[in-house]
Amino acid sequence: MPAIGQLAAVTLDAPDPQALAAFYAGLTSWQTLYASDDFVYIGTPDGAQRLGFQRAAEFRRPSWPGDDKQVHLDFGVADLAEAERELTALGATRPEHQPGGDKWVVLLDPAGHPFCVTTMV
Secondary structure (H helix, E strand, O other): OOOOOOOOOEEEEEOOHHHHHHHHHHHHOOEEEEEOOOEEEEEOOOOOOEEEEEEOOOOOOOOOOOOOOOOOEEEEOOOHHHHHHHHHHHOOEOOOOOOOOOOEEEEEOOOOOEEEEEOOO
């Protein structure tokens, strides 16, 4: 069956889209593709992979662990401990609950969205 469409981007709500975009640009080394006061796209230079960040005036941080998170991102890394050090230096935090054992680490971005880093790619 032919595809009807292709995924253009994943967009996260944020209280400060520029700050959250800067965090994820630091994680991925992606560049800003578009920015306004209320919306930022970052992505690969060819735009093949993109993340969007949109201002949500009444943003509420998801809980971890909890049932109110709606999406999380997974990132492949070469070294879990090194990635955690670098990401916490960028502003991520490590919650106490860690279900991944030595396979992945759950972190929270500066807006509180959970995301995982893993060597299982």
